[in-house]
Amino acid sequence: MMVRVDLLMSVDGFASTTDQTAENPFGRDRSRLVETYVATRTFREHVFSDSSGTGTTGVDDRYARHYFDGIGAEIMGAGKFGFHAFPEDPDWRGWWGGEPPFRCPVFVLTHRSRPPLAMKGGTNFNFVSANPTDALAQAKKAANGKDVRIGGGPTVVREYLKAGRVDHLHVAIAPILLGRGVRLWNDLRGLDAGYTVDSETAESGTIHLTFRR
Amino acid sequence: MMVRVDLLMSVDGFASTTDQTAENPFGRDRSRLVETYVATRTFREHVFSDSSGTGTTGVDDRYARHYFDGIGAEIMGAGKFGFHAFPEDPDWRGWWGGEPPFRCPVFVLTHRSRPPLAMKGGTNFNFVSANPTDALAQAKKAANGKDVRIGGGPTVVREYLKAGRVDHLHVAIAPILLGRGVRLWNDLRGLDAGYTVDSETAESGTIHLTFRR
Numbered sequence: 001m002m003v004r005v006d007l008l009m010s011v012d013g014f015a016s017t018t019d020q021t022a023e024n025p026f027g028r029d030r031s032r033l034v035e036t037y038v039a040t041r042t043f044r045e046h047v048f049s050d051s052s053g054t055g056t057t058g059v060d061d062r063y064a065r066h067y068f069d070g071i072g073a074e075i076m077g078a079g080k081f082g083f084h085a086f087p088e089d090p091d092w093r094g095w096w097g098g099e100p101p102f103r104c105p106v107f108v109l110t111h112r113s114r115p116p117l118a119m120k121g122g123t124n125f126n127f128v129s130a131n132p133t134d135a136l137a138q139a140k141k142a143a144n145g146k147d148v149r150i151g152g153g154p155t156v157v158r159e160y161l162k163a164g165r166v167d168h169l170h171v172a173i174a175p176i177l178l179g180r181g182v183r184l185w186n187d188l189r190g191l192d193a194g195y196t197v198d199s200e201t202a203e204s205g206t207i208h209l210t211f212r213r
Numbered sequence: 214m215m216v217r218v219d220l221l222m223s224v225d226g227f228a229s230t231t232d233q234t235a236e237n238p239f240g241r242d243r244s245r246l247v248e249t250y251v252a253t254r255t256f257r258e259h260v261f262s263d264s265s266g267t268g269t270t271g272v273d274d275r276y277a278r279h280y281f282d283g284i285g286a287e288i289m290g291a292g293k294f295g296f297h298a299f300p301e302d303p304d305w306r307g308w309w310g311g312e313p314p315f316r317c318p319v320f321v322l323t324h325r326s327r328p329p330l331a332m333k334g335g336t337n338f339n340f341v342s343a344n345p346t347d348a349l350a351q352a353k354k355a356a357n358g359k360d361v362r363i364g365g366g367p368t369v370v371r372e373y374l375k376a377g378r379v380d381h382l383h384v385a386i387a388p389i390l391l392g393r394g395v396r397l398w399n400d401l402r403g404l405d406a407g408y409t410v411d412s413e414t415a416e417s418g419t420i421h422l423t424f425r426r
Contacts, residue, residue: 012398013226175410179402185225189392197388199414207412207420
């Protein structure tokens with residue numbers, strides 16, 4: 001049972017984008033960050049339910065498969081769920097439509113008190129105001145022996161990294177410069193000391209950097 | 214004739230370190246940043262005058278060779294030359310001893326008025342208070358058809374990148390997190406648009422990222 005992170009970032013280190021508008025809720029920057037990932041066969045199958053077999057099958061797809069494999073629970077911040085973008089909507093159920101791709105219990109860190117949301121396909125959103133350690137204990141229990149993913153955003157991931165709770169960190173670095181957004185790499189001096197660090201470059205130009213215990 | 218940059222940085226983007234002390238003027242962080250580069254056969258030959266043929270000969274060495282090849286002049290900031298570390302020393306002649314590895318005219322951007330320093334081996338330090346554009350014009354003329362290197366630090370490099378004056382940018386990313394220092398990647402949104410970006414990982418774990426026009 002491992003605690004895992006997979007994040008996308010730009011060469012200049014921005015793992016979350018801030019150029020969302022009402023017309024384009026993900027932002028153009030977000031689209032550029034995820035494009036090689038969205039192009040993979042695995043992403044198309046798992047997120048778009050596209051079973052036509054189209055999509056890339058190279059190095060990026062191998063990491064996309066790893067992203068989905070063996071996860072028993074996810075922890076995410078309120079921002080990733082969408083509470084910051086839609087603070088006034090009491091019926092907000094996340095960005096992912098009626099059948100989110102998580103297919104496991106998801107623990108959303110928030111001080112809002114909301115009843116759990118059982119979605120189609122096995123995703124259960126639980127809204128917890130616990131501290132990160134207690135939330136992780138809950139997620140581990142729910143994962144039932146499978147891995148727990150710290151799903152983001154970067155601020156939540158950074159908190160777990162600083163606490164030494166992450167066993168496996170994969171960062172997919174897109175060869176673009178965004179110049180703005182939220183950086184993962186703040187105040188993480190010496191993080192590498194506890195890990196073996198490897199990297200490889202995909203056909204798309206994405207650099208896959210992996211920190212393993 | 215190209216304007217080129219080669220920089221070393223950490224995974225968290227720090228291309229210059231700030232942990233220098235009187236006892237260790239380069240800082241431990243700097244040592245960690247340069248260690249795979251210092252280990253190459255080319256670096257040993259060019260900087261340590263070590264012709265014994267020891268040193269690594271893999272991917273890192275290929276980039277080290279490229280660093281030294283075909284450079285006709287260098288531009289560097291006052292900090293790289295050492296004026297910030299030794300502001301009171303009128304006889305300061307740089308970090309590199311009597312025979313610096315540049316072996317070409319070097320233009321140090323500074324408001325100090327100092328006569329040129331002709332060093333052994335062909336390095337000529339010229340102290341110029343020109344703006345970056347004028348300094349580049351001087352360096353191009355001095356390079357006599359060869360390439361001009363913008364040698365650093367990161368603040369000087371960033372200025373030339375923002376002005377669109379760099380034809381070839383190579384960044385060697387060491388798989389370490391320093392957590393402090395000077396970042397190259399500030400305020401460079403969209404830099405990739407004018408370049409083809411490639412990367413490869415060396416045997417040492419260093420990621421070599423190259424931006425070519």
